[in-house]
Amino acid sequence: MTSDLIQKYMVRFYIAMFFLYLFGPLILMGVTAFNSPTFPTAIPIDELTLKWFSVLANDKDMIQGIKNSLWIGLGVVCVAVPIGLAAALLMSQVHKKAQSIYYMIVVSPLLTPGVILGISTLVFWDRLGVWVDADYNSVFYSGIFLSIIGQSTFISAYCMLIFLSRLQRFDRTQEEAALDLGATNVQVFWKILIPFLRPAIGSAAFLAFLTSFENYNTTLFTIQAESTLTTVLAGKVRLGTNPSLSALAVVIVGITLVGAVTHEIYRRREMRREALAAEAAKRAAHIADKGMAPV
Template sequence: MTSDLIQKYMVRFYIAMFFLYLFGPLILMGTTAFNTPKFPTAIPFKEGTLEWFTVLANDKTILEGLQNSLLVGLGVICLSVPIGLAAALLMSQVHRKVQPIYYTIVVSPLLTPGVIIGISTLVFWDKVGTIQGQDYEAFYYNPYFLTIVGQSTFVSAYCMLIFLSRLQRFDRTLEEAALDLGATNVQVFKKIMLPFLKPAIGSAAVLAFLTSFENYNTTVFTMTEGKTLTTALASKARLGTDPSLSALAVVIVGITLVGVTFHEIYRRREVRKDELAAEAAKRAAHLADKAMAPV
């Protein structure tokens, strides 16, 4: 057996082990959702059942946590995406010597432990409400407000990084040309910048929602009343789990796969549309050159 053949088999073995490590737990967990024992068991597989999906649908704690997570996620999108966009635009406007300092300050929440962010958010807004009086204290101590603000502290930094990567490919001459032709800054932003940033806005919104949806370290301190899905799952797991949690995981994985599939279809259609537009532009330019060529 040659060394090349051995290397080939070793690479295949490594790839197989990697995917087994990556998807093995998901496969086992998915199997427990369709097994009959009350404790999550994949082996031996006794009998197929959909009972645990019914149990999940009747679990008020999980459903309430899911609803709260969706509300918080939408709030985080509405707050984090504009803040991240503003931070990225400001990054492109400040002086080169100031950019490293500004970047370090804006990205610092990503390096801060979620526990610290959660505690500091709770303490800070509690003090702000105490200073402004009882009328404001009830608002600032609202669990949804605290959770959205606390999560947006670091989620907005993720959004900023997405916008920065997109802005690196932006042609500044378009902006300068529009201003020279009499457009206002608002018109340039609406007509040129926003259409260019449309893919980044969608990506930032998806990332903000997913990061908020799965967050636990910050949420466990800021959600003073009620539960999100992650905190509800943690409490349920501590008290004793059953295959309904596996059923929830199967549902989430299924929704994720469907979402990824539709996103990939949409992305390929957009790429194809851009390719067709580029080909049409080349043909038009070629015809124009032929028309202007001397006979």
Template structure:
């Protein structure tokens, strides 16, 4: 067997191990949802049941925590995305001497432990009379999630052709018109991706949220408390539902992307038909 074949089989073996490592815990967690056992496990198998979905449906505390997490994630999305886009646009056009310093300053929340962000946010806002809760959680999470958004928008801006802006300005377009008709449509895929990342980062956050949540429990905090008081497969049922929802959205996005790719291939052919006659 040649070295090229060995390398190819080695890569395939590594990829197989990687996907097994990635998906095996999810498969085991999903299977434990249907096991008639008080503890989330697949061994020993005590029979197939759907009662954990019923227990999940009747768990008002978990649904309230899920609602709080969704509200916080939506709030973080609405705040972090505009801030991240604004920071990226500023850094992409700023030519001053302090650009590297500003870039490092905007990235510093990513290098700061979430515990420190949570504690410092709580201390600062408490001195202003604001107690912990949903509002403070949104503020604390936005501190570092906006930096993720900024990085994604900056990566998109690095491939932007600035001559399009210059041509628009030469034709008399205002800055707002250039942004709305040229820059914003170009950035929209990155903005949508950043919005999804911001929502998921907020939804799964634990360290920062633990210190600023106040009396409003989020899903991650609620599940962590369940680990101490007694975890049941109802949590697995919730995880399975979230996985299925994620797969559904990913499938819809992929179908939409393929449809747009086919449309992009058809449109040039359609446009060239009158010229060929």
């Protein structure tokens, strides 16, 4: 056996171990969702069952936590994406000597522990509510509102980084040309900049929603009397769990796979459509060149 063959088998072995390390726990968790024992058990399989999905659907705390997580995620998208976009645009406008200082300030929430962000958000809005003499049923003491604000403080920085990476490829001469032709700044923003940033906007919104949906440290202090999916899961794990949590994992993984496959199908269709359009344009240009050629 040659050294090249040994190296090839070793590379394959390490790749297999890597994917087993990544997907092994998910596979075992998926098996426990369909096994009958009340404690999550993958081996041995006593009896295949779907009852844990029914238990999950009837778990009021879990369902309410999922609903709250969805609302908070949507709220974070509405707050963090515009703030991140504004921060990225300002970053491209400030003087180069001040960019490093500005960058350090706007990225600092990413370096701050989530516990600190959660406590500071809770204390700030509590003091502000006392200062304006707000009622305890007002927005100042709403766990949903405080979670949206607390999470947006650092998720907006993620959004800003996405927009910055996109803006680095933006040709500023397009804005200058539009302004020279009589367009207003608002028209330039909506007609030129926003269409160029559309992929980044979608990516930032998706990242903001997922980051909010799985956040725990900040949410634990800001949610107060309410609950989210992560806080409900943490409580269930501390008190003892059953395979309904595995059923939830199977549902989330299934939704993720469906979304990924759908996106890939849509992307390939778009690429095929663009290729056909480019081929048609090429043929039209070739026909036009032949028609204009001297006889």
